Amino acid sequence: LAAFAVLVLALVVTGGLYALLAPASTAQEDEQTKAIEQGHQLFLANCSTCHGKEGQGTSDGPSLVGAGAAAVSFQVGTGRMPLAEPGVQAPRVKVLFNEDEINAMAAYVASLGPGPAIPSAEQLDYADANITEGGEIFRTNCAMCHNFAGAGGALTKGKYAPPLTGVSAKHIYEAMLTGPQSMPQFSEATLPTEDKQAIIAYLKTIQNDPPVGGLALGSVGPVSEGLVVWIVGIGGLIVCAIWLGWKSS
């Protein structure tokens, strides 16, 4: 009889615990399933002509299996996707979807295969990041394409690295995570969170601070600076030489 009582008690306790804990987790799962379902509907309506009905890719667009939520958040959040017309590079244009819709499509693409997730609020908090270090990391890893002041630059075959002014912290982080187009991917292993935060802090600082060295000359570096030295400097010397020659004759 005692064994029976223990069994009944155990069943009651298990049932009670299940009733208590289960609904909470399934409600969350339901929400997730709903977001994925909504994302799939949006995807079918706006993206599947190029990326395939199940994101498997077509001749007009790459497979998105394993692209991850971060790639969708970056591409759609900067207006690059849905691509309006084929070209060498998807331009940054007007964003066509709201935050919820973008997150739903991101959840759907994430469900296709593992990929980088959308960075968390903690990862995006760069308030305590080291700006000087960020500048060094930026010059080592990014400046060869984006210019040392983040002004952007031309690449081969009509491609370009866009200017980084006015880009949100989230999109800077996601660009590093996903490496759009000819940009390399900077995973958490190659560039840990603190380094990414430092880069963001550096970019935000040079954006908000006016140039201290006088005229920035478009911040395009030695070419424009050299041109000014050439015209103003050499030009001035020539004028001096002519003037001296004219005086002595």
Ligand code: HEC
């Ligand atoms: C007209 C065709 C077209 C449409 C429509 C389109 N895409 Fe794309 N998509 C492309 C092409 C081509 C690329 C690769 C070239 C590039 O990245 O610029 C791409 C790249 C991407 C990438 C980057 C993949 C990676 O591996 O990093 C993502 C994410 C993406 N698209 C999502 C979407 C989503 C979401 C939609 C719908 C809202 C969409 N696309 C609509 C053609 C399209």
Ligand code: HEC
């Ligand atoms: C090999 C050249 C190259 C390097 C190195 C590179 N990028 Fe890029 N980056 C690109 C290209 C090309 C694009 C445009 C991709 C597109 O439009 O699909 C881009 C886009 C971006 C964007 C999106 C800007 C926008 O207007 O939405 C950000 C942010 C960015 N890069 C940051 C970085 C950072 C930070 C680093 C260094 C950690 C870096 N990039 C290194 C080539 C590069």
